[in-house]
Amino acid sequence: MTATIEAPERRIIYQRPESLSEKSTHYCPGCGHGIIHRLIGELLDEMNLTERTIGVASVGCSVFAYDYFDVDFVESPHGRAPAVATGVRRVQPDKFVFTYQGDGDLAAIGTAEIIHAAARGELLSVIFVNNGIYGMTGGQMAPTTLLGQRTTSSPLGREVGAAGVPIPITEMLAVLPSVAYAARGSIANPQLIGRAKQMLKRSFEIQEKKLGFSIVEILSTCPVGWGMTASQAMEHVEKEVVSTYPLGVIVDRPLQAAQEA
Amino acid sequence: MTMAPVLMKGNEAMAEAAIQAGCDAYFGYPITPQAEVLEWMARRMPEVGRTFIQAESELGAINMGLGAAATGARVFVSSSSPGISLMAEAMSYMAGSEVPLVLLNVMRGGPGLGSIGASQSDYWQATRGHGHGDYHVPVLAPSSISEAVAIVADAFEIAERYRTPVMILADGVLGQQMEPVVTEYRNPPRQEFDWALSGAKGRPPRVVRSLHLQPYELEEHNDHLQKKFELIAAQETRFATEDLDDADILIVAYGTAARVARSACERAREQGVKAGIFRPITLWPFPSAALREAAGHVRAIVVVELSAGQMIDDVRLAVGERTPVYFHGRTGGMVPTPTEVAQTLLGAAADTEPDYWLPDDAGVPTLQTRAPSSRSEPADPDEILLRPVELFE
Numbered sequence: 205m206t207a208t209i210e211a212p213e214r215r216i217i218y219q220r221p222e223s224l225s226e227k228s229t230h231y232c233p234g235c236g237h238g239i240i241h242r243l244i245g246e247l248l249d250e251m252n253l254t255e256r257t258i259g260v261a262s263v264g265c266s267v268f269a270y271d272y273f274d275v276d277f278v279e280s281p282h283g284r285a286p287a288v289a290t291g292v293r294r295v296q297p298d299k300f301v302f303t304y305q306g307d308g309d310l311a312a313i314g315t316a317e318i319i320h321a322a323a324r325g326e327l328l329s330v331i332f333v334n335n336g337i338y339g340m341t342g343g344q345m346a347p348t349t350l351l352g353q354r355t356t357s358s359p360l361g362r363e364v365g366a367a368g369v370p371i372p373i374t375e376m377l378a379v380l381p382s383v384a385y386a387a388r389g390s391i392a393n394p395q396l397i398g399r400a401k402q403m404l405k406r407s408f409e410i411q412e413k414k415l416g417f418s419i420v421e422i423l424s425t426c427p428v429g430w431g432m433t434a435s436q437a438m439e440h441v442e443k444e445v446v447s448t449y450p451l452g453v454i455v456d457r458p459l460q461a462a463q464e465a
Numbered sequence: 466m467t468m469a470p471v472l473m474k475g476n477e478a479m480a481e482a483a484i485q486a487g488c489d490a491y492f493g494y495p496i497t498p499q500a501e502v503l504e505w506m507a508r509r510m511p512e513v514g515r516t517f518i519q520a521e522s523e524l525g526a527i528n529m530g531l532g533a534a535a536t537g538a539r540v541f542v543s544s545s546s547p548g549i550s551l552m553a554e555a556m557s558y559m560a561g562s563e564v565p566l567v568l569l570n571v572m573r574g575g576p577g578l579g580s581i582g583a584s585q586s587d588y589w590q591a592t593r594g595h596g597h598g599d600y601h602v603p604v605l606a607p608s609s610i611s612e613a614v615a616i617v618a619d620a621f622e623i624a625e626r627y628r629t630p631v632m633i634l635a636d637g638v639l640g641q642q643m644e645p646v647v648t649e650y651r652n653p654p655r656q657e658f659d660w661a662l663s664g665a666k667g668r669p670p671r672v673v674r675s676l677h678l679q680p681y682e683l684e685e686h687n688d689h690l691q692k693k694f695e696l697i698a699a700q701e702t703r704f705a706t707e708d709l710d711d712a713d714i715l716i717v718a719y720g721t722a723a724r725v726a727r728s729a730c731e732r733a734r735e736q737g738v739k740a741g742i743f744r745p746i747t748l749w750p751f752p753s754a755a756l757r758e759a760a761g762h763v764r765a766i767v768v769v770e771l772s773a774g775q776m777i778d779d780v781r782l783a784v785g786e787r788t789p790v791y792f793h794g795r796t797g798g799m800v801p802t803p804t805e806v807a808q809t810l811l812g813a814a815a816d817t818e819p820d821y822w823l824p825d826d827a828g829v830p831t832l833q834t835r836a837p838s839s840r841s842e843p844a845d846p847d848e849i850l851l852r853p854v855e856l857f858e
Contacts, residue, residue: 258536277674278662279674284555287524288528291490293532294516294518299663316521316524
């Protein structure tokens with residue numbers, strides 16, 4: 205008697221999201237951009253947004269995002285992505301528009317643009333990748349750099365007297381009533397990556413429902429700029445960075461309104 | 466179709482001309498002397514169901530313009546000198562990314578915060594590209610409000626035809642004055658853009674960008690841009706002339722300065738000096754060839770500007786050493802009077818009066834040189850700026 209073994213059903217459980225291009229990224233080993241790109245790509249696929257999406261790339265390592273996403277993209281001058289996105293969104297009201305900005309771009313040179321886009325309640329999803337450093341130019345101090353952190357432009361460590369305090373810009377933006385959703389996530393471990401994806405999803409839904417401006421800050425890594433290995437960098441985010449930038453949903457006004465009703 | 470002229474303020478006429486030219490979005494920020502453009506748009510754009518935003522800064526305004534224009538929308542942005550400086554960054558990006566947009570500069574006195582009076586002291590900035598990098602933007606300079614109305618529509622057409630930002634260079638007088646305006650509005654036909662962003666549905670994704678990190682790629686891109694600039698220069702150069710047929714002295718002036726020059730020209734003719742006017746309408750591309758040709762028929766050129774002398778560089782580049790070039794300019798918001806300019810014309814005429822032969826006491830023909838001994842000195846040197854330009858000094 206011979207036993208018949210049925211072949212298990214084959215199904216793909218993991219593949220490149222269709223809205224990401226085939227191109228390999230130029231990002232350094234251990235950099236968080238690849239993971240964050242993937243999360244966005246998965247959501248564009250899942251929410252069927254790819255063909256209606258216009259992305260805004262900002263200056264920094266992630267300017268090349270336009271090479272890695274299979275969606276329409278416009279490159280913005282340094283810090284101006286929220287203004288550029290405002291222009292796109294206002295004349296293309298049926299599109300899905302996101303900016304992808306680093307912390308130097310958003311929290312230093314682009315502070316005016318982000319605050320006023322938020323104050324106007326522009327229907328944008330801002331993806332704010334915070335690695336606390338200017339990665340592309342060689343690891344200089346950013347407004348988000350932790351106190352005491354050594355960078356190429358704070359060689360003795362960031363000191364309050366000379367360089368001020370880290371800017372919690374997402375909390376600052378969350379104060380504005382026109383900000384529908386503000387949250388801070390991280391990609392430091394698989395669980396947190398899943399949580400970050402939920403935050404991005406909520407932001408995308410809020411834009412699709414035209415409920416207001418939303419921002420998701422994602423604590424990321426720059427092993428090269430930080431002088432760490434990839435795993436040390438992830439651990440650093442998980443243990444150190446979160447004490448300055450606590451994780452969680454800072455405000456979800458549509459949810460609050462629904463709960464109050 | 467001829468319509469009865471309407472009494473309108475320059476800023477408002479230019480704003481309405483943009484609306485009538487089909488502009489989909491306007492972005493601005495308050496600054497004198499162009500605030501009426503913003504105010505007009507604030508009221509009118511929502512009326513016609515289009516986009517108006519008062520931005521947080523000129524940086525915000527021009528970058529909103531960049532974003533909207535990257536989707537193929539017809540975009541109008543306006544400001545005045547200090548605000549225009551802030552917009553230089555995005556203008557460079559748009560030139561590199563080949564994004565069409567029309568930017569109006571209602572010039573005021575500089576440098577710095579300067580004054581709110583009319584000036585033409587942004588000529589260099591406008592015609593030398595404005596921001597960083599190897600590029601030009603077409604610069605159109607109206608001299609009357611009626612002409613400005615027509616030029617707004619032309620500017621959109623040029624911007625879209627060549628995929629380039631275009632600047633309209635006006636000044637505080639043109640923006641603030643009221644005069645009867647021939648409102649011959651025009652809405653240029655729309656083109657299909659194969660580069661505009663609209664979501665990658667049923668086509669490959671599009672990217673609007675200026676970054677070309679590989680030097681050989683960037684050089685290729687620059688070569689492409691330079692070829693485009695050559696094409697624009699060949700096809701879009703514009704100028705106007707008046708009273709050139711019998712002119713001995715040629716005034717070169719644009720915008721409001723050309724208005725003053727016209728009156729000065731009449732006064733000079735009353736006093737026996739035949740003056741004519743050459744008025745560039747495109748400041749870039751500068752009508753060099755036409756000016757060189759016109760210069761061949763006159764004794765001298767007088768450049769009149771509301772600046773310390775900027776367009777005069779292009780005049781000198783065009784005519785070289787063949788014709789003496791004089792200059793009359795006022796700065797800081799001061800506008801020269803026709804009488805002042807006429808004085809300069811008379812001075813230049815006397816200065817360049819041709820030599821002639823007269824028999825001396827012995828009856829031998831001798832060359833007599835009248836210039837510069839017969840040159841009429843300006844009455845008040847503080848008030849009147851007259852300086853012959855030394856070439857290659």
